[in-house]
Amino acid sequence: MSELLHFSEHTLQEVALGFMALVYTTRIAWFLRFKAGGERQASTGTPKRTTPKRGILYSWANVAMPWAMESTRRQYLIYAQFVIFHLGVTAAIGLSFVIPYWPHLLESQTLVLILQIIIGAAFLVGVIRIFRRVGNNYMRAISSPDDYFSLLLLTVWFFFATLAVPNNTSGGEWHLLTYFILTAFFLIYVPFSKISHYLYYPFTRYYLGKTMGHRGVYPVQRG
Amino acid sequence: MSEQTTTRSHKAEQVLERMGQKLNRQMVGSLLACVHCGMCTESCHYVLANPGDPTYAPAYKGDLIRKLFKRHFDWTGRVAPWWVKAGSVWSDEELEELKDTVFGKCTNCRRCTLNCPMGVDLATFNRMARGLLVSVGVMPEGVAVVSKDQWEIGNQMGVLKEDYLDTLEWMAEEMQDDLDDPTADIPIDQTDCEVVYSINPREVKYDPRSIADAAKIFHAAGESWTMASEGWDMTNFGLFSGDDDLGGSVAQRLYEKVNELRGKTLVISECGHGFRSTRCEGPNWAKFDVPFVMESSIFTMLRYIKEGRIKVDKSKNSRPVTYHDSCNMARSCGLYEEPRELLELVCSDFREMTPNRAENYCCTGGGGAMSMSEYTPRRLKSGIIKANQLKDTGAEIVVTSCHNCVDGLTDVIRHYELRIEVTQLVNLVANALVLEPKSETVADDASKEVMPGLA
DSSP states (O other): OOHHHHHHHTHHHHHHHHHHHHHHHHHHHHHHTSOOOOOOSOOOSOTTTOOHHHHHHHHHHGGGOTTTSHHHHHTHHHHHHHHHHHHHHHHHHHHHHHHHHOGGGGGOHHHHHHHHHHHHHHHHHHHHHHHHHHHOHHHHHHOOHHHHHHHHHHHHHHHHHHHHTTOOOTTOSHHHHHHHHHHHHHHHHGGGSGGGHHHHHHHHHHHHHHHHHHTTOSSOOOO | OOSOOSSOOHHHHHHHHHHHHHOOHHHHHHHHHOOOOOTTGGGOHHHHHSTTOGGGSHHHHHHHHHHHHHHHHOHHHHHOGGGGTOOOOOSHHHHHHHHHHHTTSOOOOOHHHHTOTTOOOHHHHHHHHHHHHHHTTOSOHHHHHHHHHHHHTSSTTOOOHHHHHHHHHHHHHHHHHHHTOTTOOOOBSOSSOSEEEEBOHHHHHTOHHHHHHHHHHHHHHTOOEEEOSSSOBOOOHHHHHOOHHHHHHHHHHHHHHHHHHTOSEEEEOSOHHHHIIIIIIHHHHHTOOOOSEEEEHHHHHHHHHHTTSSEEOGGGSOSOEEEEOOHHHHHHHOOOHHHHHHHHHHOSOEEOOSSOGGGOOOOSOGGGGGGOGGGHHHHHHHTHHHHHHHHHHTOSEEEESOHHHHHHHHHHHHHTTOOOEEEOHHHHHHHHEEOOOHHHHHHHHHHHHHSTTOO
């Protein structure tokens, strides 16, 4: 392993992670400075079925319940893409820890194959998403340069992550180097981009769930 | 929007300054969390009725407000505005453009909120944007007129006290004739009653029958009830205009009247936004801890039947009926099972429309749209979704528990030439009432005098 690759796998990642943690902490502190609105009124709905607590749990779990929302029920293929894409993100991030710290795990050809399938599928979904964002006029109308760039960045990252999975340098280090440099860039860029949505997700969903639970809407009951 | 303009208009300046004061954590979360995934697009009835026009997409509409937040309150938009589509407002014309969207392209129905995977509550910050515009006088003419009436006269239709009391007297006489019972009455300003009944001024002006029907039900149930001579309007235009001060003032007027009359329960007649404003939002706007029970008349009527205080015969309502869920009741207050329970008791042929409950589509009249005539063609065009929903049920009558929905549905039905009547639960319950012969009623009343509290 070259010194450059070693630096990319360790020091670069640690610095990038530290930077991301710092920015995220600042970001959350800023967010929490806004006062949360409360509800004075007695709850509506059926207390046995809907409470703020149930509402919060339902709201958080919503992402794993495609049947719960009409949008995910009807657009089930897009939901499936969402699942694959985010599994890919998880796997590719996990890979950036496995290669430097637990490389022996990748001696298992089964694990290598599974990771390559997941991340490879996420890459394909990324390509589909790029076409959708560019080709659909509704998507174009709501897209910002950050939306395009973030998607492109992740798709390219998936591509190199797929190549990096076997952790094999016999043909050269360029694919591993590119993957780790992209990962570091990704970690630094994320807090400034839409990719940081997962940081807000628990909060947004918490407050919506609390309100909707208090008001008897969550969990949604369908007829 | 051009940022080359050197000076910002006074109104634009005020809007931005007040936005900072209005933002709370829930709103900021919603403004930050949108990932532009587009999943909300097809949840909006405006989008479905205007295929190919992205300006109706919830995320697009939300971005018109979000860009202000990003440009002025979020660092990403401050550092690199073009990268995240952040922007500002500079002129009054731009505020007018924003008005066209927040008032004219969204009924705040909250359908997109429930369909957003991230939990972005567009309806809440759309209402905030309305409030900001209203605070600088940028609003549809109808919103200004109705708000003024509610501020100054105390009800949103400008009904004068004399006309209101005359109508109640007239309805009481009609009820006495109808029931052949001179004791049937609409009590005014009685203290220490179990129920204080609040209504929508539309009932006084256009639908007094619903007041008479409610009175008939209270009378049949032997309820101790009253209406207030003032502070009787449970509607609240503050919900639509986004003006929390108006919202709080109107709600407090109602709460204080109930307190003054020492009423135990405030019963809110069938009105989606009135129920939501009075029951759910009012205490927050007014910062008032309500010491009495507040309930929709749907609960009251259902309770009377369950307790055997009134008897109903469902065969009296035999025509096929469907139910339209008001957005404010279903998606903001979780009130959707009780109306169905009641319908099953008073109608013999109830059919669900699809989708229903919290997934129902707006009648097109939500968010105060009925008072914004400049957007009527747009509203009626979007009504095709509701028209198709209604048609598919094969029902002859559509029941709703909201006066705005009555008007919205009536417009849609007329425009799309459907043969469907619109009515409310109170009308069906009153029609299904099985009244005791007069002599027995009098005897019952006499026994009540001997043993108060049994009723």
